[in-house]
Amino acid sequence: MTQAVRHDAMRARNLALVLGEVSARGSVTRAALAEITGLAKTTVSKLVGDLIEAGLVVETGVVRAGERGRPGMEVRVSGERIAAIGLEINVDYLAAHVVDLARSVRLRRTQPVDNRMAQPGDVIANLQDLALSAVDEAVDIGLRVVGGVLAVPGTVDLATGTVRRAPNLGWRDVTPLPLPRLPFPVRVDNEANLAALGELWFGAGHRDFLHVSGEIGVGAGLIVGGEPFRGFHGFAGELGHVVVSPGGPPCRCGGQGCLERYAGQDALLAAAAGIEAGAGIAGLLARLDAGDQDALAACERAGWALGVALSSAVNLVDPGTIVLGGIYAPLFPWIGGVVTETLAARLGEMREVVPSVEVSRLGAEAATLGAAGQVIQRIIADPAGLLNA
Amino acid sequence: MTQAVRHDAMRARNLALVLGEVSARGSVTRAALAEITGLAKTTVSKLVGDLIEAGLVVETGVVRAGERGRPGMEVRVSGERIAAIGLEINVDYLAAHVVDLARSVRLRRTQPVDNRMAQPGDVIANLQDLALSAVDEAVDIGLRVVGGVLAVPGTVDLATGTVRRAPNLGWRDVTPLPLPRLPFPVRVDNEANLAALGELWFGAGHRDFLHVSGEIGVGAGLIVGGEPFRGFHGFAGELGHVVVSPGGPPCRCGGQGCLERYAGQDALLAAAAGIEAGAGIAGLLARLDAGDQDALAACERAGWALGVALSSAVNLVDPGTIVLGGIYAPLFPWIGGVVTETLAARLGEMREVVPSVEVSRLGAEAATLGAAGQVIQRIIADPAGLLNA
Numbered sequence: 001m002t003q004a005v006r007h008d009a010m011r012a013r014n015l016a017l018v019l020g021e022v023s024a025r026g027s028v029t030r031a032a033l034a035e036i037t038g039l040a041k042t043t044v045s046k047l048v049g050d051l052i053e054a055g056l057v058v059e060t061g062v063v064r065a066g067e068r069g070r071p072g073m074e075v076r077v078s079g080e081r082i083a084a085i086g087l088e089i090n091v092d093y094l095a096a097h098v099v100d101l102a103r104s105v106r107l108r109r110t111q112p113v114d115n116r117m118a119q120p121g122d123v124i125a126n127l128q129d130l131a132l133s134a135v136d137e138a139v140d141i142g143l144r145v146v147g148g149v150l151a152v153p154g155t156v157d158l159a160t161g162t163v164r165r166a167p168n169l170g171w172r173d174v175t176p177l178p179l180p181r182l183p184f185p186v187r188v189d190n191e192a193n194l195a196a197l198g199e200l201w202f203g204a205g206h207r208d209f210l211h212v213s214g215e216i217g218v219g220a221g222l223i224v225g226g227e228p229f230r231g232f233h234g235f236a237g238e239l240g241h242v243v244v245s246p247g248g249p250p251c252r253c254g255g256q257g258c259l260e261r262y263a264g265q266d267a268l269l270a271a272a273a274g275i276e277a278g279a280g281i282a283g284l285l286a287r288l289d290a291g292d293q294d295a296l297a298a299c300e301r302a303g304w305a306l307g308v309a310l311s312s313a314v315n316l317v318d319p320g321t322i323v324l325g326g327i328y329a330p331l332f333p334w335i336g337g338v339v340t341e342t343l344a345a346r347l348g349e350m351r352e353v354v355p356s357v358e359v360s361r362l363g364a365e366a367a368t369l370g371a372a373g374q375v376i377q378r379i380i381a382d383p384a385g386l387l388n389a
Numbered sequence: 390m391t392q393a394v395r396h397d398a399m400r401a402r403n404l405a406l407v408l409g410e411v412s413a414r415g416s417v418t419r420a421a422l423a424e425i426t427g428l429a430k431t432t433v434s435k436l437v438g439d440l441i442e443a444g445l446v447v448e449t450g451v452v453r454a455g456e457r458g459r460p461g462m463e464v465r466v467s468g469e470r471i472a473a474i475g476l477e478i479n480v481d482y483l484a485a486h487v488v489d490l491a492r493s494v495r496l497r498r499t500q501p502v503d504n505r506m507a508q509p510g511d512v513i514a515n516l517q518d519l520a521l522s523a524v525d526e527a528v529d530i531g532l533r534v535v536g537g538v539l540a541v542p543g544t545v546d547l548a549t550g551t552v553r554r555a556p557n558l559g560w561r562d563v564t565p566l567p568l569p570r571l572p573f574p575v576r577v578d579n580e581a582n583l584a585a586l587g588e589l590w591f592g593a594g595h596r597d598f599l600h601v602s603g604e605i606g607v608g609a610g611l612i613v614g615g616e617p618f619r620g621f622h623g624f625a626g627e628l629g630h631v632v633v634s635p636g637g638p639p640c641r642c643g644g645q646g647c648l649e650r651y652a653g654q655d656a657l658l659a660a661a662a663g664i665e666a667g668a669g670i671a672g673l674l675a676r677l678d679a680g681d682q683d684a685l686a687a688c689e690r691a692g693w694a695l696g697v698a699l700s701s702a703v704n705l706v707d708p709g710t711i712v713l714g715g716i717y718a719p720l721f722p723w724i725g726g727v728v729t730e731t732l733a734a735r736l737g738e739m740r741e742v743v744p745s746v747e748v749s750r751l752g753a754e755a756a757t758l759g760a761a762g763q764v765i766q767r768i769i770a771d772p773a774g775l776l777n778a
Contacts, residue, residue, distance in 0.1 A: 155739065164740070165738070165739050165740070173741070208621045220705075224621075231706055231708070232597045232707050232708055232709040233707055233740075234707070235707045235740065236705060236706050237705065238705065238707075238739065241735075241739060242701040242704055242705060243632065243633070243697050243700060243701050244632070245635055246634055246697045252738070253735075253736075253739045254734065254735060254736070254738030254739065255700065255734070255735035255736070255738075308632050308635045309701075311630075311632060311644065312630075312632050312698075312701050313705055315630045315631055316609075316627065316628065316701075316706060317618075317620055317625050317705060317706060318619070318620025318621050318624045318627075319620070319621055320621040320622075345643065345644070346642075347643070347644070349554070349641070349642050349643030349644075350544065350627065350643065351622075
């Protein structure tokens with residue numbers, strides 16, 4: 001290793017160290033950073049200066065007295081320059097959310113579109129248009145989007161970017177998924193895992209939970225000690241195909257009586273009956289608000305099925321908390337109670353305390369937020385690349 | 390820290406380093422150990438000498454030429470002095486296995502006894518007698534048992550040694566479980582987790598798998614990258630209470646239609662009908678060998694239910710391999726096929742490859758081997774205590 005290479009590696013490590021502490025602490029003075037990191041004050045000042053220049057860090061304007069009486073201005077992560085984009089392909093919509101480095105959502109763009117049985121190339125072309133216009137709008141408000149992650153409702157091989165199975169899209173072994181051409185790198189990941197990460201970074205602050213994403217399909221993401229549990233092939237969390245009733249209606253996955261057939265969006269709307277095509281969950285919510293008996297019965301049945309599947313999940317993976325997201329967030333007033341009762345009835349003898357069932361604050365946005373959040377995590381963990389660019 | 394304390398801490402660390410390398414490599418010369426660990430040759434010779442004197446390591450008799458032409462004798466972990474005991478309380482038997490430090494099983498003692506609804510104190514008194522006689526027999530063959538772990542078929546709070554729920558024993562919040570009085574420390578842990586560790590350390594060599602322990606109850610242990618996955622409260626792996634059919638027969642856990650009611654030992658024997666009390670699995674195996682139709686149908690039904698529950702487990706946790714142990718090991722010829730077929734039918738559309746279903750080589754011994762194995766792992770990781778004793 002030459003001396004220059006060694007110096008660059010050390011600088012990269014120290015930039016990550018300083019930015020990580022700023023991010024973890026919210027706001028902090030240079031003097032405090034020197035004390036925390038053990039780096040010399042002049043080194044910290046140089047690193048902070050570089051981070052400010054690159055737009056990753058900004059002075060807060062708050063001056064604090066130092067330990068030895070020398071006042072210093074606090075710095076924090078800047079939300080004013082660098083941003084990430086979270087993209088989502090779902091069965092009945094596309095979405096693009098721009099999130100700044102300080103983790104504020106700055107732009108939300110969604111487009112209703114029926115992607116059932118659509119060709120991957122056509123869907124990606126639509127998504128690329130949506131993403132490009134969001135990136136342009138971001139420029140207009142002073143943001144530079146530096147990376148993106150794309151959420152898809154299917155099993156994803158992360159190493160190759162292949163979508164193995166997305167039964168509700170009709171996709172199978174798309175090797176690799178073509179990605180939108182954007183002026184920065186984009187990766188693909190599973191929607192339910194990203195939604196769980198969205199809940200971790202933007203949600204209620206739990207670090208051990210099972211996040212349930214109710215959509216046309218039903219997925220789940222397990223977070224253990226702040227880290228996602230993905231399984232041996234990366235295909236864990238397919239809650240939608242947990243068996244509710246082994247002789248029940250056939251499912252696109254090849255099984256029968258899967259949770260998705262009782263509590264997925266299509267099943268729920270079909271059970272509620274008479275909701276005009278395209279009205280979707282909004283139509284169901286209107287009927288529920290009006291006290292419609294079919295709609296209430298459909299939610300009761302979906303909540304019961306979700307409780308049965310979750311009792312199997314709790315027995316198997318023992319999560320700290322259960323967070324219901326996606327369509328289950330707006331439907332929570334009608335399904336939360338029956339889910340909790342079903343869990344209590346099936347688990348109460350085995351456990352002193354049944355995991356609490358909570359509603360996600362993020363709802364359908366969790367996956368795109370988790371997607372953008374992954375980009376932000378990577379920048380915080382290794383900012384050097386952005387400074388040299 | 391005084392200099393003496395610092396020296397002791399460094400010696401303890403180096404003893405662990407040397408013993409760990411000897412254990413991982415099977416057999417190795419002192420010169421090679423010096424090269425691997427970076428310790429001075431004289432330091433390694435002193436440490437190896439101390440490990441030999443304490444009976445943890447022994448010379449193999451094989452002399453290898455050193456790199457610089459100086460021959461050296463190889464050493465390996467000794468199975469001749471130090472041992473651990475694995476203990477098990479199950480619903481219809483007690484067991485005690487003595488395993489030496491080189492991981493050979495030296496003594497197997499089991500005692501059939503009906504522990505249903507027995508008081509914990511009475512069961513522990515019986516187990517203590519069994520354990521003490523095993524420890525005495527171990528002394529007769531030159532072994533010194535230095536620690537034990539006790540496997541129980543229920544949820545265990547490891548921090549307090551409390552058995553939370555053991556529904557098939559009728560135990561609930563035994564706080565803490567009284568432990569057998571033996572001349573060394575004993576801890577308690579969950580049977581299914583220990584059985585999975587037994588498979589990891591004494592089985593077919595997988596490092597990512599779900600091990601299923603079929604007994605009166607059905608438990609599972611998930612091993613991820615060689616480490617057990619225990620869940621937030623330590624209660625993961627309750628496969629026996631995964632829902633097979635939500636309106637099925639009531640279960641001791643409070644639920645209905647749990648796997649245990651279809652594929653647990655009691656359910657299996659009841660379904661086979663006409664097996665005399667006490668004949669247990671041996672009686673069923675005799676009937677299966679004779680081609681008895683009721684017995685074959687009972688296994689078919691149990692295997693189907695196991696396949697349904699495992700399809701939910703695969704969807705949720707995505708294990709690398711499934712290993713069937715406990716009573717499912719001797720029953721494998723009659724249930725393995727239907728389990729595999731049920732999994733393939735329910736998972737085949739979602740996955741390119743369905744996890745393979747294998748038979749455990751250890752069968753009902755997995756839990757006691759895992760229990761003894763835990764003691765051995767701890768000795769290898771920190772041998773200093775034994776040298777000072």
